[in-house]
Structure formats: C-alpha cells, structure tokens
Amino acid sequence: MPAPISDEQHRRDREALLDTAEGLFYEHGIRAVGMDAVRAGSGLPLKRIYRLFPAKEELIVExxxxxxxxxxxxxxxxxxxxxxxxxxxxxxxxxxxxxxxxxxxxxxxxxxxxxxxxxxxxxxxxxxxxxxxxxxxxxxxxxxxxxxxxxxxxxxxxxxxxxxxxxxxxxxxxxxxxxxxxxxxxxxxxxx
Missing domain, CATH: 1.10.357.10 (Tetracycline Repressor, domain 2)
Incomplete structure (x- = not known):
C-alpha cells in the first residue's frame, strides 16, 4: 500500500499541475490541450490529477x-x-x-x-x-x-x-x- 501523501507533497503536486496547465492552456489554448498533455507535462498520474481537480473545468478555473x-x-x-x-x-x-x-x-x-x-x-x-x-x-x-x-x-x-x-x-x-x-x-x- 502506498504511503499517504504529505501536505507538502500535495502542495508541490498541486503547484506543478497548475504551472503545467497554465503554460499549456496559455500557449496552445484550453480546448486544444487534453488531460494527457497536462499529465505528461506535470509528471503526475491522471488518477492524482483527478484527485486534485475532479474535472478539467475546475482546473481551468483555478x-x-x-x-x-x-x-x-x-x-x-x-x-x-x-x-x-x-x-x-x-x-x-x-x-x-x-x-x-x-x-x-x-x-x-x-x-x-x-x-x-x-x-x-x-x-x-x-x-x-x-x-x-x-x-x-x-x-x-x-x-x-x-x-x-x-x-x-x-x-x-x-x-x-x-x-x-x-x-x-x-x-x-x-x-x-x-x-x-x-x-x-x-x-x-x-x-x-
């Protein structure tokens, strides 16, 4: 069973995800960027991404x-x-x-x-x-x-x-x- 994610790791993952999504959305457009591209850019698994932001719309808003x-x-x-x-x-x-x-x-x-x-x-x-x-x-x-x-x-x-x-x-x-x-x-x- 994997170790629980610390608050610090949660914060780092969230910031890495937001940095990646912001850069990709701004450069390429929101609709053109799929969650697979966000996953690849952030290095986070999709499961982790969707725990942080259950929907792409929530990620865009944040x-x-x-x-x-x-x-x-x-x-x-x-x-x-x-x-x-x-x-x-x-x-x-x-x-x-x-x-x-x-x-x-x-x-x-x-x-x-x-x-x-x-x-x-x-x-x-x-x-x-x-x-x-x-x-x-x-x-x-x-x-x-x-x-x-x-x-x-x-x-x-x-x-x-x-x-x-x-x-x-x-x-x-x-x-x-x-x-x-x-x-x-x-x-x-x-x-x-």
Missing part, C-alpha cells in the same frame, strides 16, 4: 484564479512604485507594454478563456468576470487618486483593455504607449 492573483499583484507592485497619482496611471500602461513584449505573450488569458469556454462554462465565465471586475477596481482606484471621476476611470479601463486585446492580436507592444498617451490627455482634461 489556473485563472491563481493567474489573476499573480498578474494583478505584479501590476500593483509596479504601479505603486511610480511617483504621484498621475504617474501611477501612466505606470500601469508601462507595465502593460513590458508584459506585451515578454516572450510568449499571447494576449489576455481571461479573454482567451472566455473566447473558448465562456458560453459553455458558467464557472469559467464567472472567473473571467471576477478578474475583469477586480482589474477595473484597480484602475478606478488609480484614476480617482489622480483626480479622475467615474467617466475617466471607465475610459482608462477601456483603454487598458483595448491595448491588451490589440497587442495580443498584433504582437506589438505599441498599443500600450498609445493608450498611455490617451489616458494622460484624458486626465489632464478631467473636470475638477
């Missing part, structure tokens, strides 16, 4: 949830180092430009997941919406601190989202710079 925490955390850390409230709004677009230029950038993981699974999976759709609302709240906070109101916050959020989608399609980080310039003009002209 991949998105974990990526959200990391993505928004890295963004916030970068933005908070900028000088002044307006500098933080500009820094958001600088961070996006750096993200767009990273090797392997394939656009927004949540938009990609929505495109593949949104109509077929309420759980994935809910996770995508939760990410977009959390990102919107981050942007709203930075814009309000910079003197913008609700209309400016919505516009800056849409500029960021548009830059993400455009960079994902074109493979060019330039949309972040253009969106940054538009956001700066918008805040300069915001009613006081």
């Amino acid at each position: 991949v998105l949830r974990r990526r959200d925490r990391r993505w928004r955390g890295e963004l916030a850390e970068y933005v908070e180092r900028a000088d002044g409230p307006q500098g933080r709004v500009s820094a958001m677009f600088d961070w996006l430009a750096e993200w767009f230029a990273r090797p392997g950038f394939r656009g927004c993981a949540w938009i990609n997941a929505f495109g593949e699974m949104g109509a077929a999976s309420e759980a994935v759709l809910a996770e995508v919406r939760a990410h977009k609302e959390a990102f919107r709240a981050q942007v709203e906070g930075w814009v309000r601190d910079a003197g913008g109101g609700e209309a400016e916050a919505e516009a800056v959020f849409l500029l960021a989202e548009g830059a993400i989608v455009t960079a994902g399609i074109t493979g060019d980080p330039a949309p972040a710079r253009r969106a940054r310039a538009a956001a700066e003009r918008l805040l300069e002209n915001a009613p006081v």
Whole structure:
C-alpha cells in the first residue's frame, strides 16, 4: 500500500499541475490541450490529477484564479512604485507594454478563456468576470487618486483593455504607449 501523501507533497503536486496547465492552456489554448498533455507535462498520474481537480473545468478555473492573483499583484507592485497619482496611471500602461513584449505573450488569458469556454462554462465565465471586475477596481482606484471621476476611470479601463486585446492580436507592444498617451490627455482634461 502506498504511503499517504504529505501536505507538502500535495502542495508541490498541486503547484506543478497548475504551472503545467497554465503554460499549456496559455500557449496552445484550453480546448486544444487534453488531460494527457497536462499529465505528461506535470509528471503526475491522471488518477492524482483527478484527485486534485475532479474535472478539467475546475482546473481551468483555478489556473485563472491563481493567474489573476499573480498578474494583478505584479501590476500593483509596479504601479505603486511610480511617483504621484498621475504617474501611477501612466505606470500601469508601462507595465502593460513590458508584459506585451515578454516572450510568449499571447494576449489576455481571461479573454482567451472566455473566447473558448465562456458560453459553455458558467464557472469559467464567472472567473473571467471576477478578474475583469477586480482589474477595473484597480484602475478606478488609480484614476480617482489622480483626480479622475467615474467617466475617466471607465475610459482608462477601456483603454487598458483595448491595448491588451490589440497587442495580443498584433504582437506589438505599441498599443500600450498609445493608450498611455490617451489616458494622460484624458486626465489632464478631467473636470475638477
């Protein structure tokens, strides 16, 4: 009889599985990646994988949830180092430009997941919406601190989202710079 799996081994297996699934889903697409590919990449037997995540949908949701925490955390850390409230709004677009230029950038993981699974999976759709609302709240906070109101916050959020989608399609980080310039003009002209 095999020895019971320790809490530490459970954590390591779960992280290895999530790392593998995230990389494969982002690079190849969720539907294109079968559980056999996840098994081969993670080195875990299918039985162990299904004990950790009884359905592929649960694995997808957890991949998105974990990526959200990391993505928004890295963004916030970068933005908070900028000088002044307006500098933080500009820094958001600088961070996006750096993200767009990273090797392997394939656009927004949540938009990609929505495109593949949104109509077929309420759980994935809910996770995508939760990410977009959390990102919107981050942007709203930075814009309000910079003197913008609700209309400016919505516009800056849409500029960021548009830059993400455009960079994902074109493979060019330039949309972040253009969106940054538009956001700066918008805040300069915001009613006081």
